Amino acid sequence: MVFPGFTPVPRHVLDLLARTGSDDESLELLLRGQRARRLLLLRLLLDATSAAPPAERSRFRAHWDLLEAAERSGPDAREAVHRGLQHPLVGPWARQALAGLTAGRPADLGFFGAVVVAAAVRSGLPFRTRLSTERGELHLPGLGALACGPDTDVSAHFDGAVLRLIPAADRVVTVRPQPEHGAWSTDPGWRAAHALPALIPGGRPVPLDDLGPYRHDAALGIHAATLDDVGRKRWHDAWSGPLTALLQHGHPHQAAETGRLLASLVPVAVPEEAGPLGYCSGTRRDAFGCVYSSLPPGPLGVAEMLVHETQHAKLSALTDLVTLHHAPPDARYFAPWRPDPRPLDGLWQGVYSHLALALWWQGYVLNTPDGFERKRGWAEYARCREQVTAALEQLAGSTDLTPEGRRFADRMIAAHRRLEEPPRHHRHRAQAYVATARELWGHRMRQKPNEPL
Incomplete structure (x- = not known):
């Protein structure tokens, strides 16, 4: 070969x-x-x-x-x-x-x-x-x-x-x-x-991988689901309609990017703690192109999930080619979207995906008429923007970045600074949300200072 x-x-x-x-x-x-x-x-x-x-x-x-x-x-x-x-x-x-x-x-x-x-x-x-x-x-x-x-x-x-x-x-x-x-x-x-329809014209269908032994990973807590006809139809329904148009709110290449990088979707069961409208999703570094997800609520939820997980795939593929930092694996950082301490790799992945989500939600609210959906979009946008603000401070202050990592972080900071200012009440709520997350994280760290990553 x-x-x-x-x-x-x-x-x-x-x-x-x-x-x-x-x-x-x-x-x-x-x-x-x-x-x-x-x-x-x-x-x-x-x-x-x-x-x-x-x-x-x-x-x-x-x-x-x-x-x-x-x-x-x-x-x-x-x-x-x-x-x-x-x-x-x-x-x-x-x-x-x-x-x-x-x-x-x-x-x-x-x-x-x-x-x-x-x-x-x-x-x-x-x-x-x-x-x-x-x-x-x-x-x-x-x-x-x-x-x-x-x-x-x-x-x-x-x-x-x-x-x-x-x-x-x-x-x-x-x-x-x-x-x-x-x-x-x-x-x-x-x-x-089975497969879901292609996301872009001329693209390939997206395998809906609910068969095979290597979908599971006990170490990561991944227990993939095997779907019946009803379960597959629900995925098809959520995948249809305006999904491609929704993806474009982030940047013009978003749908093409997702269509080219997404090679498999493995359905997983909805965790009980997620509630009736919640879902969980993730990626694995050793399964590039695969997204693990329970069924999000409708095309908007599917688009949000795909924007998030595609960024993880992009950054993982990039860091296989470029070293961004030399931080020790036991270094701990506050991530506003997680209750547990994160290594620098995990923090970087989260900042990157939430920056993309902020850009995507910004595009969504600027293209959505006044009403409930626009208010919801502003709330999600303000939260992602504020989370990235808190996490970028730690990333920018790290002395473990390589020259390529410093350049990459600086460009992320510049992109973040260009984000729109959200309405004041949404911004204040997002700031309170992040402050509460930081307080809870600090309390957890004081109670469990040696908690493994």
């Missing part, structure tokens, strides 16, 4: 990203960096299979050969293969497998075969291979999942149009891939992968 290198970040790109903006050049640079990291990770995993049992090592390398054959079968096929390897949830699996092999523990190398088969199907290359399962289900990313019993070997035959999966001598499951995403089968054990 061809492994692209890492590209330095030009100053004008750094400045644009610091203002939470983007363009085609900056997005392509971030995406190219993530593609290079993923391919490098897979190459390290290939090398590490020398420590795997002989049968597992042999099958892994056979699947690698199939991957390379699919990649060589044409330009469109190569793009399809690389898109399959860039699926966000391949990242958590590859890191876990590499960590297991390095530590001498068992690793789920069989999942690589499923990833390769899904990518090879999209490439159109006919093939025959064998797959293994560990959890009683064969999950083919972007196609679907087949219930087939634990520790089952599955034969996979693809003729260029139809995939046949043979988990047992008396069972042949015929799977028909659909354009762009998903695959259908009449077999009752098959569950098709």
